[in-house]
Amino acid sequence: MNSAPSGWFRRQGVALLALSITALLTSQQTRGQISSTQLRVTTVPAGATVICDSKTHAISPTTIDGLPAGEHLVIANLPGHREIRQTVVLQAGERAAVHLRLEPLRGLLLVHSDPAGADVELDGANRGKTPLLLTDVEFGAHRLTFALQGFQSMEKDLRVDSRAPQKLTADLLSNSGSLDVSSEPAGARIRLNGIEMGATPKALKAIPPGDNEIELQLTGYALYKQAFKIDAGQVLPMSVELTPLPASLTIVSTPEKAKIYIDDQLRGEAPITIQGIEPGTYRIRAKLRGYAESERDVDVAQSQMETEEFILQRNSGILEVVTEPTGVRVYVDGVDYGETENVESDLVSKPLRVDLLEVGPHILQLTRNGYFATKMDVEIERDETLTRHLKLKRRFIPDIEIQTRGLGKTVYRGVLTQRMPNGDVRIEEYENIFVTIKKENIVRSRPIKDQAE
Numbered sequence: 001m002n003s004a005p006s007g008w009f010r011r012q013g014v015a016l017l018a019l020s021i022t023a024l025l026t027s028q029q030t031r032g033q034i035s036s037t038q039l040r041v042t043t044v045p046a047g048a049t050v051i052c053d054s055k056t057h058a059i060s061p062t063t064i065d066g067l068p069a070g071e072h073l074v075i076a077n078l079p080g081h082r083e084i085r086q087t088v089v090l091q092a093g094e095r096a097a098v099h100l101r102l103e104p105l106r107g108l109l110l111v112h113s114d115p116a117g118a119d120v121e122l123d124g125a126n127r128g129k130t131p132l133l134l135t136d137v138e139f140g141a142h143r144l145t146f147a148l149q150g151f152q153s154m155e156k157d158l159r160v161d162s163r164a165p166q167k168l169t170a171d172l173l174s175n176s177g178s179l180d181v182s183s184e185p186a187g188a189r190i191r192l193n194g195i196e197m198g199a200t201p202k203a204l205k206a207i208p209p210g211d212n213e214i215e216l217q218l219t220g221y222a223l224y225k226q227a228f229k230i231d232a233g234q235v236l237p238m239s240v241e242l243t244p245l246p247a248s249l250t251i252v253s254t255p256e257k258a259k260i261y262i263d264d265q266l267r268g269e270a271p272i273t274i275q276g277i278e279p280g281t282y283r284i285r286a287k288l289r290g291y292a293e294s295e296r297d298v299d300v301a302q303s304q305m306e307t308e309e310f311i312l313q314r315n316s317g318i319l320e321v322v323t324e325p326t327g328v329r330v331y332v333d334g335v336d337y338g339e340t341e342n343v344e345s346d347l348v349s350k351p352l353r354v355d356l357l358e359v360g361p362h363i364l365q366l367t368r369n370g371y372f373a374t375k376m377d378v379e380i381e382r383d384e385t386l387t388r389h390l391k392l393k394r395r396f397i398p399d400i401e402i403q404t405r406g407l408g409k410t411v412y413r414g415v416l417t418q419r420m421p422n423g424d425v426r427i428e429e430y431e432n433i434f435v436t437i438k439k440e441n442i443v444r445s446r447p448i449k450d451q452a453e
Contacts, residue, residue, distance in 0.1 A: 037090055039064040040097035041074060048078035048102060060100075069094075076100045080139045107137040107160030111144065112169040118148035130170075146170045150206050152232070177230030179204040181214065181238045188218040188242060200240075216240055220302035245303030246276040251284065253310045258288035261295075270310070284308060290316030290356025316358050317380040320351040323366060324391040331365040332357065351387065364388065370395050370415060396431040402445045404437060412437060413448070 041050045043060035050057050050064075052074050057064050060076060069092040076084050081102040088098055111120055113130040120127050123142055127134060130146070137160050146154045151172040158168060181190060182201035190197040190204070192214050197204055200216065209232045216224040221242035230236050251260050253270035260267050262282050267274060270286065279302045285295035291312035298308050321330050326342040326349040340349030357380045366374040371392040378386060400416040402425060412435065414427035423439030 038095040043100045048076040051075040108165040109134040110167045118146045121145040173233045177207040177234045188216040191215040250307045258286040261285040286310035316356045318385040319354040320387040322389040328368045403443045
C-alpha cells in the first residue's frame with residue numbers, strides 16, 4: 001500500500017487555511033454592508049402606515065434599517081386615501097428615500113332640486129345646476145347651498161364616509177306666492193296687477209308677497225275685480241262664478257205700431273225694447289191690422305243687444321163710403337169709424353175712407369137719427385178700393401116743439417131741418433111738408449127727446 005507524500009498534505013492544509021480566512025473576511029464585510037443599508041419613507045399627507053415586504057414598520061415619515069440588497073415592496077395606507085404601492089431596488093450599503101403622495105378617496109353625490117335648475121355650492125364653491133352628479137366629494141362633513149331665482153335659498157348638511165353613492169334632494173320654497181284661479185264659465189281673461197296673464201283656468205306663479213289685485217273678464221259677464229293678499233310660498237286657490245250680464249231685445253216693425261207678442265204674451269207695440277231678458281230662444285209674433293202676421297224664433301245671446309225687424313206684408317184693401325145724407329155713422333164689423341162729412345151741402349157726403357181692412361167678407365152698418373139703419377155685406381180684395389154710395393131711408397120722427405105767437409097755430413111739432421143765420425127755423429112738420437118759422441114769432445122751442453131715435 002502506497003502512502004501520499006507528506007509534502008502534499010502540507011500543501012493541502014495551507015490551501016484550506018487560506019480559504020477559511022477568505023470566507024471569514026467576506027462574511028464580516030457582508031455583515032457590515034447590511035447594517036449600513038437604510039430606506040427613508042415619507043408620505044403626503046404624513047401619518048400613513050408604512051408596510052415593507054408585508055411587514056408593518058411605522059407611521060410616516062419613518063426610516064427602515066437593515067434591508068438586504070434587492071427589490072422591496074413599500075405600501076402606504078391612510079384612512080380616507082387610496083392605498084399606494086411602490087417597488088424599491090436597494091444596493092448593498094445604499095441609503096435610499098422614497099416619497100409617496102396619497103390620493104384622497106372621493107365620494108359620489110347625486111344632487112336634485114324641485115324645481116330643477118338651482119345653482120349648487122359645495123362648501124362655498126359653485127359646482128353647477130341641478131340635477132348634478134358630483135364624483136369628487138371628499139370624505140367628511142359638507143354643506144350644500146341651493147339658489148334659484150324666485151325661490152328661497154336653502155342649505156343642507158351631509159357627511160360622506162364612503163364611495164357608496166348618495167342622493168340629496170332639496171324641495172325649494174318659492175319666495176313668492178302662487179294663485180290657482182278658475183272661473184265658471186272658463187275662458188275668462190286674467191289681469192293680475194294690470195298685466196295680462198292668459199285665461200282661466202290657470203296657475204299663476206311668482207306673485208309678489210303682499211297686496212295684489214286680480215280682474216276676470218268674459219264677454220257677456222260682469223267684470224270681476226278683487227284685491228287679495230298672499231304670502232311667500234303660499235298657494236292660494238281662487239274659484240270665481242261670473243255674473244251674467246242681462247240681454248236686451250229691441251223689436252221694430254215696418255210699418256210701425258205692430259203689436260208684438262213674445263211666446264204668445266203681448267208685450268206692446270213696435271218699436272219696443274225689452275231690457276233684462278234672459279238668454280234663450282223666443283217665439284216672436286208681429287200683428288198689425290191690414291197686414292199678414294209674421295212670426296219667427298229669435299235667439300237672444302248672453303248680454304247682447306239684439307234688434308229684430310219685422311217687415312209686414314200688406315193683406316188688406318180700402319172701403320170708401322159715401323152717404324146721403326151726411327152725418328151718418330159708419331161701422332165695419334162693429335167698429336165705429338166715425339161719421340160721414342158734408343162737402344158743399346148736407347145732402348151728399350164726401351167719402352169716408354176705411355183703410356187696412358183685411359181681405360175677405362165684412363159687415364158694413366150705417367146709422368143716423370131719423371133714418372132707418374142700413375146693414376150690408378162687403379167683400380174686400382187685396383190692395384183694392386171698394387166704394388159704396390148708400391142712401392138712407394128717412395124716418396119721420398118729430399124731434400122739436402116750437403111755441404109761436406101771431407100765427408094761426410101756436411104750437412108746431414116736427415123734425416128740425418135747419419136753423420138759419422137770422423134765427424129763423426125750418427122744420428118738417430109732416431113727412432115732406434116743411435114750414436119756416438120766423439124768429440120774431442118764436443116764443444119758445446124745446447127738443448122732443450122721448451120720441452127721438
